[in-house]
Structure formats: structure tokens, C-alpha cells
Amino acid sequence: MLSVGHFLQRLRSANLFEAFQQEWTVLREKGRVADDYQYTEQFLNNIHEMLNFLEKDIPDEVRFKVLKKIILVAAQETISDRNNLLPGQYIKIAKSMSSAEVNVLFTAYRMIKENLVNTTQNGANEWLQTVAHHSGLDFPELVEIHENQLIDKKLLIDRTHQDRSGVRLGNYNRLTNLGFSFCEYVSKYDEVIDEN
Known part of the structure; x- marks a missing residue:
């Protein structure tokens, strides 16, 4: 039973991350995300937090959507820039909530x-x-x-x-x-x- 539960959790995590990747790709193709943004410390930290959430927590769509939104807003650098620490703090807050x-x-x-x-x-x-x-x-x-x-x-x-x-x-x-x-x-x- 436990292995079935782990399998279902990983499948759900994979589906959620795939949805994120699709939105990320669309934004990059439209030029909304700078080509070098994916190499920034901000992005690497934020994506690490997301992957950690998907791997360790029981991923639910509500919290995942909040994480995804924070990362995609930060990536466009219109509200905050790549050196701003707030998106990372917001991700930690989102992960802590039910x-x-x-x-x-x-x-x-x-x-x-x-x-x-x-x-x-x-x-x-x-x-x-x-x-x-x-x-x-x-x-x-x-x-x-x-x-x-x-x-x-x-x-x-x-x-x-x-x-x-x-x-x-x-x-x-x-x-x-x-x-x-x-x-x-x-x-x-x-x-x-x-x-x-």
C-alpha cells in the first residue's frame, strides 16, 4: 500500500511540474522571461523549493498553484527583480500553509x-x-x-x-x-x- 501511495504521489507531482513547465515554456517563447533568468540564484533557489515541495510534501494543487504563480511572476521581473529576496520568502510562506x-x-x-x-x-x-x-x-x-x-x-x-x-x-x-x-x-x- 505504501509503495502505491508513493507511486501516486510521484505521478501527481510529475503532472503538476509538467503543467509548470508548459507555462514556463510559453512565457519564454513570448519573450516574457529573459534568456539568462534560469541561471539566476533567485530562480535556482525558487525552483529548488518547488521541487522539494513536490518530493517531500503531499502535493496538492492549491498550494502548488501559489508556488507556481510566485515563481512565474518573479521570472518576468516586472514586479520585482532577480535580486529581490521576497519571492523566496513568499515561497517559504506558501509551503508552510495548508x-x-x-x-x-x-x-x-x-x-x-x-x-x-x-x-x-x-x-x-x-x-x-x-x-x-x-x-x-x-x-x-x-x-x-x-x-x-x-x-x-x-x-x-x-x-x-x-x-x-x-x-x-x-x-x-x-x-x-x-x-x-x-x-x-x-x-x-x-x-x-x-x-x-
Whole structure:
């Protein structure tokens, strides 16, 4: 049974990497990636992290897509250059998350971008309920499980914070600067693909 499981994991990993290679080839053929980029330290480190993910973790499509998007955005050097350390840090963050955490984080990001956040809400549970609804998780308790992991990873802030006068306020823009920047970077992939 174990060898069948390993075989299926390797097959899935191979399929995911093949999909990445196809997108990489298209971008290179369109001149969106510099010929020498594949020899840069940034690319070698990022691709190593991806291959490590495919070999050691149980690869799932949700997390793999985030890794792929980070690498392909970095490779085009329009958002950041080849000397920027952020893409590598974003890859480490993506590898550390579960698929459900990715879902919660990007739902919170989408809620901000699409103005789905009701800033007049009172109480901490409204945010959980709104994310549960928009993420498809349905239960606020499921969101709360993943919320705590994202807080530990410094991608979300606590549900309440204090203003300068010490008054506790509900916070519906829950992304930290790092969380927002991470989501923005990954989301640039869609813009890059639309341009092609």
C-alpha cells in the first residue's frame, strides 16, 4: 500500500511540474522571461523549493498553484527583480500553509479588494461568518481553526486591536502588511497571464 501511495504521489507531482513547465515554456517563447533568468540564484533557489515541495510534501494543487504563480511572476521581473529576496520568502510562506489556510487568506484578501467587508459590524464573529460564507467553508468554526494558524504565521492580525486611546476596536481588514503583500504578489500572476 505504501509503495502505491508513493507511486501516486510521484505521478501527481510529475503532472503538476509538467503543467509548470508548459507555462514556463510559453512565457519564454513570448519573450516574457529573459534568456539568462534560469541561471539566476533567485530562480535556482525558487525552483529548488518547488521541487522539494513536490518530493517531500503531499502535493496538492492549491498550494502548488501559489508556488507556481510566485515563481512565474518573479521570472518576468516586472514586479520585482532577480535580486529581490521576497519571492523566496513568499515561497517559504506558501509551503508552510495548508490549502484551507490559503483559502481563508485569499478570501480575506478578496473581501478587501471587492469591498465585501462590512466595517459597521459589531462583534468578532461577523468576520468569521463572512469568511466562512465567501470561502465555501460554511462554518465559522472551520475558519477560526485556520485563522489561528494564519495569525501565528503573521499573515492575519487578531480580530480586535486597540486604537491609540486604548479603545478595543473590531478589525475587518485582517491582513497584516505581509499578508496583504503576499496576496498582492500572487495575484499579479493573473495580470501577467492576461497580458500574454
